Amino acid sequence: MLNSIRSEDYPSFSNSKLIYMAKKEIERLEKRIELLEMQIKKLKSVEPDIINQRIKSIEDTLYSTKDILNMKEVCQYLDISQSLLYKLTCNGEIPHFKPRGKIIFFEKKELIKWIKNNGNHVSEDSSELPSQESTDSNNNEKEDS
Numbered sequence: 001m002l003n004s005i006r007s008e009d010y011p012s013f014s015n016s017k018l019i020y021m022a023k024k025e026i027e028r029l030e031k032r033i034e035l036l037e038m039q040i041k042k043l044k045s046v047e048p049d050i051i052n053q054r055i056k057s058i059e060d061t062l063y064s065t066k067d068i069l070n071m072k073e074v075c076q077y078l079d080i081s082q083s084l085l086y087k088l089t090c091n092g093e094i095p096h097f098k099p100r101g102k103i104i105f106f107e108k109k110e111l112i113k114w115i116k117n118n119g120n121h122v123s124e125d126s127s128e129l130p131s132q133e134s135t136d137s138n139n140n141e142k143e144d145s
Helices: 015-045 048-060 071-078 082-090 108-118 132-144
Strands: none
Touching (some): 071 082, 071 108
């Protein structure tokens, strides 16, 4: 805050001393103004598009805190297309519910269970070579020809 320097407040000081004190106060205020202007320039230099993109990204990932997800959120959560999600729901392959018969919702816990149960499990023992069973069937086909 600006403290007014008045001669009544400092009766023992000479006018030159009061002028000196006032000049120092002005210098101090000028430095503060300069610092504030620099901070404002920094704020102005942030592109509004970047801020909007970050906000959109935050909004898009809010599904991670929800228990019940809609179609769009599930597509983002599972990183799949909407058409694939429609196929999965129509075929009853993915757990979902329709409380009013139209809008489809998904419970996050059920989706996680579904992912774990329907994923392709690859054991560390398996290699990229075909299994003995498939090799045998290929050999049988060759023998029949």
